[in-house]
Amino acid sequence: MTLQARSVDRVLPDGFVARLATVLDPAGLITDPSDRASYLIEERSLFESRAEVVVAPKTAEELAATVRLCAEAGVPLVPQGGATGLVGGAVAGTGDVLVSLKRMNRILDVDPVNFTISAEAGCVLADLQEAAREAGCLFPLSLGAEGSCTIGGNIASNAGGVGVLRYGNTRELTLGLEVVLPDGRIWNGMRPLYKDNSGYSLKNLFIGSEGTLGIVTAAVMKLFPQPQQRETAFCALGSVEDALALLSLARRLSGDGVSAFELMSDFSLDIVCKHTEGRRPYDTQAPWHALIELTTSRPGDDLRRCFESILEAAFEQGLVLDGVVAESEDQAGRLWQLREATPEAQKRAGGSIKHDVSVPVSRIPEFIATASAAVMERMPGVHVCAFGHVGDGNVHYNLTQPDDMDKAAFLARWGEMNAIVHEVVRTIGGSISAEHGVGLLKLQELADFRSDVENDLMRSLKRALDPDNRMNAGKLVAI
Template sequence: MDLIKKLTDIVGEKHILLDEADMQGFVIEWRDKFVGKARAVVQPKTTEEVAAIVRLCAATKTSLVPQGGNTSLVGGSIPFMGGDEIVLSLSRMNRIHDVDPLDGTMTVDAGCILANLQAAAEDVECIFPLRIGSEGSCQIGGNISTNAGGVQVLHYGNTREQVLGLEVVLPDGRIWDGLTALRKDNTGYDLKQLFIGAEGTLGIVTRAVVKIYPRSKYQQVALAAIPSVDAAVAFLSLARQMSGDQVTAIEIIPRICIDMVVRHVPGVTDPMPARYDWHLLIELSSSSTENIKELMENILAAGFEQEIVLDAIVPASQAQQQKLWQIREEISGAQKPEGGSIKHDISVPVSRFADFIREADIAVAKIIPDFRSVAFGHIGDGNVHYNPLQPEKMDKSDYLGHWEEISRAVHDIAVSMRGSISAEHGIGRLKADDLVHYKSDVEIDLMHRLKQALDPDGIMNPGKLLKK
């Protein structure tokens, strides 16, 4: 029987898309950088349906591309142009099975949208600490498969740290039930870790047990102007010490990013009375003190004394604090109308953060002297989104023609500092060549062996992460 007919029998006619127009939203990447073609998009509702689809694909050696919210920035969720792959969308698997503040866990389907999990945790006075710009559309299965980071990694860790148990459909269609809620379990290899960050190349995550945490009662956000990136690193250390490690987020924002957001996002105004080159957005959280605003002010005052803070805003109301966060969250989108931007997702040891930006700026200027430096992000994790922007008067495609040359120079600097070429977005299609270039032969060999052991026919998201 024809593959499409069998897939239709599994999910029902309403949940298989075959028409090119209907599949558009599933074959184009968020930034339009990657476009593909699929033979079909299937939208199963249960783990058993996923398993039946995978068994069918395994029997016919048909490639599958698992897809969550399709917010990947590296083309991981987009099929190639061949038109023979099946996109497996998890969107209909969106049940929150239980939220348990006693155990500090939630059991959720892979297709649950991240913002809905945050809201479900809030309902029981808890938080699910993964906070990323795409939270309104990305799914927990995608977050797990990319080991997503975000603004609270400093305090709570990556997605990897939030996962206690997983259910996975393996490439041969078997279901692995690893849905434990245990915090301690030393019974051999920790199998869930294989699938976290695997970008859909080893199996399909269908359900997860994740951690939730008591919600901090008090929170204070501030925006500080600082003299340099070096000052940011010094301030981070000061703030952690003075607060007893209550810094839940700290983001570095250069002037150019504030200007872009003000220019392109309606309703956003410049919060700073004067113009400074660098800023820090800082968030303190605590359950035990109502004096958190005072604590923030004391930390900033100490920063003034040490000349690592030049100016600061400490808003009183929630709404004003949210406005400061909005600036950070809009940066990704505000880059688009400015023209070509060559994106990097670098991490280096925190102590090398300033060196990295300095050296990368020099290296890019050697290629495009009047490029605009855009470097922002999660300084607390040593993670910078280093996105050199085209000169205002340059043709966009001429500029983007330098992508490989610029990226190689930037990545070389990160790797020379024992940094990473992909701190949180993963490898996907975008960085599959870079992975081979920068990882050792031993690492690449181990990865291929794992892939071969679990997916010998290479049907799970082929060509992503690992080159075929």
């Protein structure tokens, strides 16, 4: 299932590449096919990127000059961060200029008094985390691709991850932005302010906009005190309802100290242990498992005792069938690996149809039960590989091919399975894109999913900021 990018038949104007060379340094213009190849990779191989020109500006001014040239020539642009997106949001056609932000990767400032960090858009998330750690602080955005993804891409997609329950998603972590607009002007909104009630919140137009309104070039992000203690546990559960009861119990008894709460179906755990180096932490067989993490930044807190009291209460209430509390950082890492290895294990287990959805936390059991019954009725033998950040309502409700079905035949039914699952999401009042974005993959479906008023508002914003529809056209919003 490989689709071509939008505008594959467009031809760049004569002399346009030569004009680009006048505003970029030699390393910033990439046209050789072998040099371009690494920029054309699409994470899930669902789409084919065909850009013949890649630009990699070193500064916002270089990017602004590039954007102005593209505006004059009517050439579309497609911004790209770490190329780790999962919905085809950075896929470019032959007539598009692919804009890589990887060379704009400096940490600009760390202010441990204001608890802020400023960085260019191409800064890798893990490097941002490390800079915060060196200053005795925490930057809590954390996701599986953090060693490759960039903060600009995180902002453009409003990335979530494992810390949303405690710290919020990228939108909540962003204080200020610098953005190159479609006409080539630079908006400097790099204000390290927690309170700024002086007009429209312009930054929020660009967070989650997937580069369709402008290209983020730098950001001011929130920091938090570095945790002094961390406790991690893995528990066997009898039902999804028990998982939510355990989450509620843990939040109450810990003073809301739960920093992560991850749910895994037993099928998810089984394929991780079968296809990766994961090992079950206990012998108890159970339909569901939860990974729980508590943290505190207060020295002297007896977090271990707090965690043990939570688990004792959970056992007494019959919420937990078995469990293990990590005795070391190494063991905690192994427990986390059981959850983080799930996407890779799915690749090795066969064909996989993905659903990144969110519903109200209290309705997660209803969603999983209803969706599972519907897909199994339509496709007997399909394996439900459900896992995710249920503390914030986000479920990665994935399906793995039946044992007796060919992979190609299974993947050919991607749209059919999407329609079934997303209809359940619709009836519960959820979202069909919790944290991965829309890109090309969900463009039409999102237009059908939203109300006419929502679609009209989104199109109005797009036309107002990008009237020529050149910024990542064909993504997120249909014009």
